[in-house]
Amino acid sequence: MPDAPAVTGIGLVTPGGIGAEATWQAVCAGQSTARTDVELAGLPVDFTCRVSGFDAEALPGTRQLWRYDRSTQLLLAAAAEALRSARLDPADWDPARIALVVGSAAGGVSTLETQHRRFLDHGMSGLSPLTLTGYLPNMAAGHxxxxxxxxxxxxxxxxxxxxxxxxxxxxxxxxxAGLCDIALAAGCDAMTTPLCTAAFAKMGALSRRTHDPAGASRPFDKDRDGFVLGEGAAVIVLERAAHAAARQVPTSAYLIGHAATSDAHHPTTPHPQGNGLRRAVLQALQTAGATPHDVDHINAHGTSTRLNDRTEAAVIRALFTSRPPSVTSAKGVLGHTMGAAGAIEAALTVTSLQRSTVPPTANFAEPDATTAGLDLVTGHARRQNLTLALSHSLGFGGHNTVLAFSTSI
Structure with missing residues (x-):
């Protein structure tokens, strides 16, 4: 891709830990973070992957943290780390030349649920005047x-x-498009709420392994029965390579290709042949000037659901025949962080390239007929020389996105 942007900063707040290094060490250890969740007591699914030890009051330069939804608090912390990583100080930049894009599946849904309960219990007198600024989906970016x-x-x-x-x-x-010199790209969500959990459980998307939460998220495994809800945030700093060189900052990787397609098949079920994902992979490689043979590694969407893992495995097997790439999914450790997942997993993909290491897929014991044939990294992290890696992200509504990262341009 001409003028491929450089990744110069990463910030992460995930169930694996607060900070990019803590998260990386957690996924490399391959131990699930799923635990029984007291906020979900009485529900048929009562476990999640939460960020533990997070103190919003310790965020630098912020006041009145009660104004922010939890997802926004996580985002603010990830952004602070990303700026430190990229050696950026807002006091030194031209603010009109900085762009921000935040991805979220649900916005401030925790705020919405809390305020709705207060409204039902107390009427308008119990409702916060900051309900909308906490809940509206655009407000994470706005804050x-x-x-x-x-x-x-x-x-x-x-x-x-x-x-x-x-x-x-x-x-x-x-x-x-020349509309900025530096772009902060982010994802954040905190959908580990009673309503979201109950809704996902009602549609059969969540694992029911209440007797073994730590073993519940098991991407590509024969005994997978659904995903585990997680929360988190990631911020990635992108800038043109020449701009990064002029600032004399290290580059972790380059975003050399990407693609987005739609299935137009079903509201929640992926296309049975994975046509949308297949097209996204090929388009991302085309923009990168690469072929399937060039791909060393894939950070899979890998949700631990029957349909997603079957479809994703089939696409990988079909496209990467001459030189199968290593494959991993972080959701066995972190759970499904929803709108944050694509950014978190992109950050992990970049780190794999940077450190020549692929984390294992947690809880994988045995493939079934639909997931067999992948070069799935399991058990322990694998040392591997990596040049080109893909990150897959899929979503309800038939969304397919593929990002291609490389160590060079």
Missing amino acids: LTLALGITGPALQTSTACASGASAIITADLLLG
């Missing part, structure tokens, strides 16, 4: 622009579980 003083384009993308990856694509398009 972050206020915190950082960004006056360039600020957008919110919502493509369900592909939202974070869609944000990265949109950020690259803003850079390519």
Whole structure:
């Protein structure tokens, strides 16, 4: 891809830990973070992957944290780390030349649920005047622009579980259009709420392994029975390679290709032949000037659901015949962080390239007939020389996004 943007900063807040290094160590250890969740007591699914030890009051430069939904709090913390990683100080930049794109599947849904209960219990007297600014989907981006003083384009993308990856694509398009010099691409969600959990459980999407939460998220495994809800945020700093070189900052990887397609098949079920994902992979490789033979590694969407893993495995087997890439899914450790997943997993893909290491897929014991044949990394992290890696993200509504990252351009 001409003028491929450089990744110069990463910030992560996930169930694996607070910070990019803590998260990386957690996924490399391959131990699930799923635990029984007291907020879900009495529901048929009562476990999630939450960010533990997170203290919103410790966020630098923020006040009155009660104004923010939890998803926005996680985003603010991830952004602070990403800026440190990229050696950026808002006091030194031209705020009109900074863009921000945040992906989220549900916006401030925790705020909405809390305020709805208060409204039902107490009427308008119990309702916060900040309900809308906490809940509206665009406000994560809005609050972050206020915190950082960004006056360039600020957008919110919502493509369900592909939202974070869609944000990265949109950020690259803003850079390519010359509308900014630096773009912050992010994903955040905190859908580990009673209503969201009950709704996903009602449609049969969640694992019911209440007797073994830590073993519940098991991507591509024969005994998978659904995903585990998680929460988190990721911020990736993108800038043109020449701009990064002029700032003399290290580059972790380059975004050399991407694609987004739609299935037009079913509201929640992927196309049975994976046609949309297949087209997205091929289009991303075309924009990268690469072929399936060039791909060393795939960070899969890998939700631990019957249909997603079957479809994704079939597409990978069909496209990568001459040189199968290594495959992993972080959701065995982190759960499904929904709109944040695409950005979190993109950050992990970049880190794999940077460190020549592929984390294992947690809880994998045995493939079934639909997931067999993948070069799935299991048990322990694998050392591997990596040049080109893909990150897959899919979402309800038939969204398919594929990002292609490389160590060079």
